[in-house]
Amino acid sequence: MKRSKRIEALDQRAVNKDGFIDEWPEMGFIAMKSPYDPKPSITVENGVITELDGKKRADFDFLDQFIADYTIRTDRAVESMAIPSLTIARKIVDIETPRSEILRIISGITPAKMAEVINELNVVEMMMGMQKMRARRVPGNQAHITNLKDDPVQIAADAAEGALRGFSEEETTTGVARYAPFNAIALLIGSQVGRRGVLTQCAVEEAVELELGIRGLTTYAETLSVYGTEKVFVDGDDTPYSKTFLNSAYASRGLKVRFSSGSGSEVLMGSTERKSLLYLECRCLYVTKGAGSQGIQNGSVSCIGVTAGVPAGIREVIGENLVAALLGLECASSNDQSFSHSDMRRTARTMLQFMPGTDFIFSGYAAEPNYDNMFAGSNFDAEDFDDYNVLQRDMQVDGGLRPVTEEEVIRVRREAGKAVQAVFKYLGLTEVTDEQVEAVTYAHGSHDTLTRDVASDLMAADDLMKRGITGVDVVRALAESGYEELAENILSMLKQRVIGDYMHTAAILDDQFQVMSGVNTPNDYLGPGTGYRVDGKRWEEIKAIPHRINVNDF
Amino acid sequence: MEVNEQLIQAITRAVVEQLRRNGVQPPYGQNAQKPSEPGVNTLAGKTRMRPKHSYEGAQKAPQGTDPKEIVIGVGAAFQTEIRSTITGIPLEEVIRNVKAGIEEEGMTSRVVKVLDTSDVGFMALKSAKLSGSGIGIGIQSKGTTVIHQKDLYPLTNLELFPQAPLMTLETYRRIGRNAARYAKGEMVTPIESVNDPTVRAKYQVKAALMHIIETEQLDPDKGMIPWEDGDKR
Numbered sequence: 001m002k003r004s005k006r007i008e009a010l011d012q013r014a015v016n017k018d019g020f021i022d023e024w025p026e027m028g029f030i031a032m033k034s035p036y037d038p039k040p041s042i043t044v045e046n047g048v049i050t051e052l053d054g055k056k057r058a059d060f061d062f063l064d065q066f067i068a069d070y071t072i073r074t075d076r077a078v079e080s081m082a083i084p085s086l087t088i089a090r091k092i093v094d095i096e097t098p099r100s101e102i103l104r105i106i107s108g109i110t111p112a113k114m115a116e117v118i119n120e121l122n123v124v125e126m127m128m129g130m131q132k133m134r135a136r137r138v139p140g141n142q143a144h145i146t147n148l149k150d151d152p153v154q155i156a157a158d159a160a161e162g163a164l165r166g167f168s169e170e171e172t173t174t175g176v177a178r179y180a181p182f183n184a185i186a187l188l189i190g191s192q193v194g195r196r197g198v199l200t201q202c203a204v205e206e207a208v209e210l211e212l213g214i215r216g217l218t219t220y221a222e223t224l225s226v227y228g229t230e231k232v233f234v235d236g237d238d239t240p241y242s243k244t245f246l247n248s249a250y251a252s253r254g255l256k257v258r259f260s261s262g263s264g265s266e267v268l269m270g271s272t273e274r275k276s277l278l279y280l281e282c283r284c285l286y287v288t289k290g291a292g293s294q295g296i297q298n299g300s301v302s303c304i305g306v307t308a309g310v311p312a313g314i315r316e317v318i319g320e321n322l323v324a325a326l327l328g329l330e331c332a333s334s335n336d337q338s339f340s341h342s343d344m345r346r347t348a349r350t351m352l353q354f355m356p357g358t359d360f361i362f363s364g365y366a367a368e369p370n371y372d373n374m375f376a377g378s379n380f381d382a383e384d385f386d387d388y389n390v391l392q393r394d395m396q397v398d399g400g401l402r403p404v405t406e407e408e409v410i411r412v413r414r415e416a417g418k419a420v421q422a423v424f425k426y427l428g429l430t431e432v433t434d435e436q437v438e439a440v441t442y443a444h445g446s447h448d449t450l451t452r453d454v455a456s457d458l459m460a461a462d463d464l465m466k467r468g469i470t471g472v473d474v475v476r477a478l479a480e481s482g483y484e485e486l487a488e489n490i491l492s493m494l495k496q497r498v499i500g501d502y503m504h505t506a507a508i509l510d511d512q513f514q515v516m517s518g519v520n521t522p523n524d525y526l527g528p529g530t531g532y533r534v535d536g537k538r539w540e541e542i543k544a545i546p547h548r549i550n551v552n553d554f
Numbered sequence: 555m556e557v558n559e560q561l562i563q564a565i566t567r568a569v570v571e572q573l574r575r576n577g578v579q580p581p582y583g584q585n586a587q588k589p590s591e592p593g594v595n596t597l598a599g600k601t602r603m604r605p606k607h608s609y610e611g612a613q614k615a616p617q618g619t620d621p622k623e624i625v626i627g628v629g630a631a632f633q634t635e636i637r638s639t640i641t642g643i644p645l646e647e648v649i650r651n652v653k654a655g656i657e658e659e660g661m662t663s664r665v666v667k668v669l670d671t672s673d674v675g676f677m678a679l680k681s682a683k684l685s686g687s688g689i690g691i692g693i694q695s696k697g698t699t700v701i702h703q704k705d706l707y708p709l710t711n712l713e714l715f716p717q718a719p720l721m722t723l724e725t726y727r728r729i730g731r732n733a734a735r736y737a738k739g740e741m742v743t744p745i746e747s748v749n750d751p752t753v754r755a756k757y758q759v760k761a762a763l764m765h766i767i768e769t770e771q772l773d774p775d776k777g778m779i780p781w782e783d784g785d786k787r
Contacts, residue, residue, distance in 0.1 A: 208710065
């Protein structure tokens with residue numbers, strides 16, 4: 001066939017490098033509604049759910065049983081299930097119906113009913129729903145802080161810059177697993193240099209992550225993964241009950257925790273039971289709620305390549321974010337994984353969470369160049385900071401970030417590097433040289449930094465764990481190395497777990513370590529003239545992007 | 555210049571090949587779906603990717619005792635339903651390089667096929683437990699690889715290579731070398747991380763399909779079976 005030059009040009013477009021696939025319900029490649037999804041139903045006898053979504057109690061798998069026993073409010077189920085799904089969907093969008101009434105209705109419906117409700121909504125209606133149902137009044141944002149070399153100095157510097165730019169939470173992970181304690185300590189220090197009150201976590205294997213949390217080297221946790229089918233749960237060596245136990249382990253030490261789910265994992269693990277992405281994600285979120293977690297990271301997350309590959313996949317993503325909010329969970333709404341070669345497509349996908357606002361629009365945003373993002377690339381990275389600031393300014397939307405000056409960036413990066421250098425010296429860890437700090441201060445990413453001795457670092461990291469080093473040791477190291485104020489900030493973060501208020505739904509801390517959560521600052525949106533509006537000091541901050549024409553010098 | 559049918563076909567092939575090298579998905583008529591009537595773009599009703607391979611008569615791989623031995627556990631579809639990794643590296647070359655890396659360090663290797671799980675972490679851990687040295691390597695047919703040690707938690711490991719599309723034969727050889735060094739109790743510098751944020755967009759759907767092919771070949775009753783001459787099957 002003689003080829004059309006138009007079609008040839010289109011074939012070369014970035015979007016055509018993405019992976020797309022037809023719907024295939026037998027293997028779970030179906031976004032919103034599979035012909036094999038169950039029909040909603042419930043029977044409650046003597047306060048016990050004896051039948052759920054077409055299945056008798058004797059036939060329940062462990063997800064069904066967990067959801068029936070711990071998630072659905074049996075005292076509300078009959079009343080809520082009697083309301084037509086379309087009516088519930090309309091109430092979600094209706095500005096006359098307050099969030100509290102929606103939460104009450106939703107607490108009595110089943111996962112299949114939830115999927116049916118979501119299927120009634122188009123994406124604009126879902127965004128309307130999210131605007132009202134988000135737990136916290138003011139939206140927030142979370143950063144990823146990682147690099148290819150697991151360089152602790154760069155982690156501290158990027159954490160400081162990220163905190164300065166407005167992120168309320170910062171998450172790290174490792175390239176080499178044994179680096180975890182170094183990354184956690186560097187993130188803890190750097191974050192408090194940039195802005196007091198930023199929460200930090202280190203996403204690694206669950207037992208290690210818990211230990212880092214208990215020692216006070218992190219201030220929250222996120223990587224408690226749940227899945228939508230029993231088979232995938234078992235493959236992960238887990239059950240809803242073991243996850244609940246892990247959740248309680250964190251709670252016992254006063255640490256903020258959220259669970260992690262997202263559609264597509266069951267497809268990638270090859271066990272979907274022929275159900276839709278949305279229905280399986282509903283089950284994940286019901287398990288999360290039943291486990292007593294305050295929140296969830298969801299929105300397909302690391303399996304977005306699958307969800308985005310099927311028709312209506314991106315509609316499903318905002319749909320599952322909305323399900324989390326409807327259940328009263330804090331929603332950290334993904335946007336944290338690269339899924340498209342097309343700048344147009346990746347931006348469009350993020351607008352669905354950016355415009356209505358979620359508790360954390362990204363979970364997280366790569367605060368380093370994507371080549372350094374050890375979560376295999378986020379949807380936005382450090383090179384998009386100015387684009388993002390302009391989007392906030394264009395639409396007068398609070399996306400959780402703010403413009404910064406080059407002087408401030410250099411100052412906090414250097415201070416964070418110096419503080420890590422001092423702590424490593426005090427604790428007898430591997431040396432951090434002045435040259436390393438200097439290189440990191442001015443670096444964009446790990447291509448611009450010096451190489452560290454990996455084998456020595458790993459030995460020192462192992463040794464640190466063996467010696468039982470805790471967050472208090474980090475505070476002492478800082479205080480005795482001349483960093484009293486920073487030591488005080490980290491001590492204030494450790495005190496949060498004694499106070500406990502930041503375990504409430506959707507909690508973040510301001511720079512005075514005061515909690516802002518869905519409990520003390522709940523979302524009160526009820527249509528035009530209500531809820532959070534971008535104005536005053538915050539609007540002035542958003543307006544002040546660096547590259548403006550200076551009329552006085554023109 | 556005479557333009558004939560053969561020449562046109564040859565040029566078309568060359569253009570398509572160039573497009574593929576540039577990472578563009580195939581255009582119409584080159585394995586891609588054509589647009590069609592509403593409700594037609596579905597694979598509904600299809601229940602599997604490949605027919606089930608029979609492992610009738612296969613014996614379980616024995617427990618290793620030689621402290622120099624490293625077990626390489628390959629995926630259920632390895633060299634049977636799937637013959638090359640997600641980027642097209644032939645699987646016999648993958649195995650040859652891992653083994654060569656192990657031999658360079660003076661250790662020995664044994665290849666088994668893991669038929670009870672397609673999860674690479676568990677494949678590697680099972681291989682480590684079977685191995686005389688306590689060190690094992692799990693390799694999925696799409697190329698994802700883990701180095702594991704018998705006494706670690708399943709979801710932790712010595713080294714993990716999660717992005718199959720970034721693997722090269724040199725990486726596989728270095729994995730063999732490092733696994734051998736762990737077995738010798740040396741202080742090992744892990745292979746440096748590589749990262750490509752475009753991988754998920756390009757390969758995740760293909761990865762899901764390859765994992766389906768692998769998972770549908772599982773035969774849990776057979777467990778792990780010897781797979782020394784896999785390339786001859």
